[in-house]
Amino acid sequence: MLKHSDEELPPSWEEERDRIIGLGERSFRKSYYPELRSNLTRLERFRTLLDFSGEMILLVALPAGTIIDANAAAAEMIGYRLDELFDKPLTALGLDDSERLLATLNADATSGETPLRHCETRLHRHNDGVVPLDLAHRVVVVEGTHFGVLLGRDASVRIASEKQLRLAARIIQNSGEGIIITDTDCHIIEVNKAFEAITGYDRDEVLGRNPSLLSSGRQNKEFYRAMWQTLNEEGAWRGEIWNRRKDNEVYPELLTLSTIRDDAGTLTHYVATFSDITEAKTREARIQHMAHHDFLTGLPNRFLLTDRFRQVAAAAQRNESRFALLFIDLDRFKNVNDTLGHSIGDQLLRDVAARLTAMVRGTDTISRQGGDEFLVLLGEIETPEAVAQVARKLIQVLSEPFLLDGHQITVTPSIGIAVSPEDGSNLDALLKHADLAMYDAKLQGRNNYQFFRREMNARSLELLLMESDLRQALRKCEFELHYQPLIAVSEGRPIGLEALLRWRHPERGLVSPVDFIPMAEETGLILPIGQWVLNTACQQLALWRANGWPSLRMSVNLSAAQFRRQDLIEQVRTALATARLPADALELEVTESILMIDAEGTENMLNALSAMGVTLAIDDFGTGYSSLAYLKRFSVNTLKVDRSFVHGIGIDNEDAAICMAVIGLARTLHLNVVAEGVETQAQYDWLADAGCHIIQGFLMGRPAPADQCLTAYATT
Known part of the structure; x- marks a missing residue:
């Protein structure tokens, strides 16, 4: 041993x-x-x-x-x-x-x-x-x-090493990035599945070959020389290149090259990892487009317009020439949205953009400012008349009917024009002046163009001051309600009143609703104002009911913004409870255009109000685009014939026929019918004979403050 x-x-x-x-x-x-x-x-x-x-x-x-x-x-x-x-x-x-x-x-x-x-x-x-x-x-x-x-x-x-090798092999094979491993002579010794998926080559087809088989030819020799220099000096290179698949499709890829060295520092392999960035490039291009273009129409947005403006302004300065900015606003576009819905409105904006683009030179820029507002930047113009000629063509083209989803729609543009250098040399100044000119075009009856004039600044200041005063009016108690009686034909006595808003300005006097209601809607002030109207009208009705008019009812108009509020039901309930009124004492009026905005939401809101006991009236019936099917679907109690049709009684047979049709429709559907704007006895008699239930107009009483509106009927 x-x-x-x-x-x-x-x-x-x-x-x-x-x-x-x-x-x-x-x-x-x-x-x-x-x-x-x-x-x-x-x-x-x-x-x-x-x-x-x-x-x-x-x-x-x-x-x-x-x-x-x-x-x-x-x-x-x-x-x-x-x-x-x-x-x-x-x-x-x-x-x-x-x-x-x-x-x-x-x-x-x-x-x-x-x-x-x-x-x-x-x-x-x-x-x-x-x-x-x-x-x-x-x-x-x-x-x-x-x-x-x-x-x-x-x-x-x-065992641990083999486990690590197997793990590394699985990682390589299952990596979402393509991987190529070569020897020091750049002969391919291994690729993974992602390589096959991206390039279209099978593994056996490329083993022993040089990765240059993927070259697209888009990079020159200098590019590759610099790439190899960086790789050899720093041990890695990363960048974007174009390569070619087996089917000859050229694609962009993000490529990372690395050198592999042993413990002694000797180069043993090269490794390339890459990913197909076609989708990323597409997304990037889409994002860039979205950043510079309007999402709805595809037109340049304000950001891109600003860049184009710099170029046009610089060229005009070099050439000592003029350029112009046109501000286009579509007249009554809101009616399209309110009556036919936003999808039709959006399609109309796209079609308008297409017509505008087709009408200008390739060097000019069409931009959507927002909503129904468009800008046209015209470079290198010779005279103001040349700009006017463009404006006339735009009006002509945009005034032609649009056919959308079976509807023939006609819109007209109001155009304001500012010319540089006379009206300003920077974008903000020209935009402001073109906007003022556009507003003046609307005041001149719409469907026309106006050049900026210096006196327009005074009108702009006036509107600005009015808006400022309007914001203070509610706090300063400058609003008041006037009431117009609703007379029952069968009794000749008031059965209700309609509350009408007035603004008693300390300097301007009594301001017409036509002058401030659109501004209130645009600024959002219509919401607190509308709530004040509802509360005040209910409180006044409670006073009348307690003083000799126990069955009197109140009609209150709702704006589109009010009707779309989620808390409308609660506002109505609170107003009634505060005034201690039964729900059937209140009738809410909405225009038929409001009802068409969101049929399902409208139905839910009307049903909720009806369930409370509040009655509903459709104001200005016959002037919008409502479908008769909605009258059966919605919880409506009253139709109000628009004053424009009543005015034509005895004058225009078509207006009279429309009045007769609405009255007959209301009778068939068991609805009340109110004729608005009755000013003559002949109109009254005709409507009474036609079966109209309720009359409203100057003949029966003008809108008046609460202490005056029922005076004529107090002893009746």
């Missing part, structure tokens, strides 16, 4: 030697002592080599399977002291499948075969833990005796 290198020779070396060898003759000592000493030295060196090895080495006696020698690494790995291993059975060392291992060794010994066998197993250490092993074993024969030699290596590092 091999001895451990730490053991010493016995003190009486010669006697022990003679005892072991069994030879006492001096002549024998002289002949064989040097050889024996040499062999022992070699054995000690071998022992040192065994112990120096970091791998487990076991020598097993066969067929018993006992350990007859081991090295220090084996003792440390198994968890025993070295001397504890000797004579211990192989099957007791904690090796998985140790019995089968011993059987294999004995089988090889019996057969005389001595192949080197390999296996993977596990070692359950004596102290703790389990160690994976790479185990090699074979049978050796020494002077006719068979031994088993086992060589074991801790496989933890190998």
Whole structure:
């Protein structure tokens, strides 16, 4: 048995030697002592080599399977002291499948075969833990005796490395980015699935080839020279390039190149990762377009217009020429939205944009300012008359009917014109002046154009001051209500009144609703004003009911903004409760155009109001686009014939026919009908004969303050 290198020779070396060898003759000592000493030295060196090895080495006696020698690494790995291993059975060392291992060794010994066998197993250490092993074993024969030699290596590092390699391989193969790995000569040695998906090439088609097979030809030699210089100097390069797929489609990609070096710093591989950024480029272009163009019409927006303006202004300064800005507003566009819906309104804006674009030069710019407002920037104009000619053409083109979803719609433009340098040299000044000119065009009857004039600034200031005063009017209690009676034809007495808003300005006097209601709607002030009207009218009705008019009812007009408010129901409930009025004492009036904005939402709102007991009237009936089907669908109680039709009674047979039709329709649907704007006895008589239930107009009483409006009927 091999001895451990730490053991010493016995003190009486010669006697022990003679005892072991069994030879006492001096002549024998002289002949064989040097050889024996040499062999022992070699054995000690071998022992040192065994112990120096970091791998487990076991020598097993066969067929018993006992350990007859081991090295220090084996003792440390198994968890025993070295001397504890000797004579211990192989099957007791904690090796998985140790019995089968011993059987294999004995089988090889019996057969005389001595192949080197390999296996993977596990070692359950004596102290703790389990160690994976790479185990090699074979049978050796020494002077006719068979031994088993086992060589074991801790496989933890190998297994972890292989696991990492498998993980890396899966990551590479499942990466969403294409990956190419080449050797130092740029021959492809591996690609992943994403590479195949992006380029259209199969793996086998590209192995051994140069990645230049993907080149699109869009990058020149200088580009690639700079790329390789950066890659070799910095170890990486990243950028966007154009490459070509197998089907010859050229596409943009984001490419990252990296060099791979070993521990010694020697270049071993190149790795390219790339992604197809076609969609990203498309999104980027779309975002850029959205940032510079109106989302609805596709026209340049204010941002792009500003850039174009700088270019036009710079060119005009160089050439000492003029340019102009046209401000276009579509007349009564709101009616289209209110009656036919926003989808039709949006399509109308798109069609208007298309017509405008077709009418101007390619060097001019059409921009949508917002809503139904458009701007036209005309560069290099010779005279104001040339601008006027463009404006006339635009009016002509836009005034032609539009056919939208089966509806023939006619809109007209009001155009304001500002010319540089006379009316300003920067965009803000020209825009302000063109806007003022456009407003003047509306005051002149719409469907025309006006050049900016200096006196327009005074009108603009007046409107600005009026808006400022309007914002203070509610707080200063400058609003008041006038009331107009609703007369029952059958009784000749008032059955109700309509509340009408007036503004008593401290300097301007009584301001007409025509002058301030549109401004209130535009600024949003109509909401608090409308709530004040509702509350005040209900409180006044409560006073009348308590003083001789117990069955009197009140009609209050709702604006479109009020009707669309989510808290309208609560506002009405609060107004009635505060005035201690029953719900059927209140009738709310809305125009038929308001009802058409959102049919489903309108139906829900009307049903909720009707459920409270509040009655509903459609004002100005016959002037909008409502469908008769909605009259059956909506919870409506009253139709009000518009004054424009009543005015035509006795004058225009068509107006009279419309009045008769509305009255007949109301009777058929069991609705009340009110004729507005009755000014003559002849109109009254005709309406009474036609079956109209209720009359309203100057003939029966002009709108008046609360203390005057019922005076004429107080003793009746």
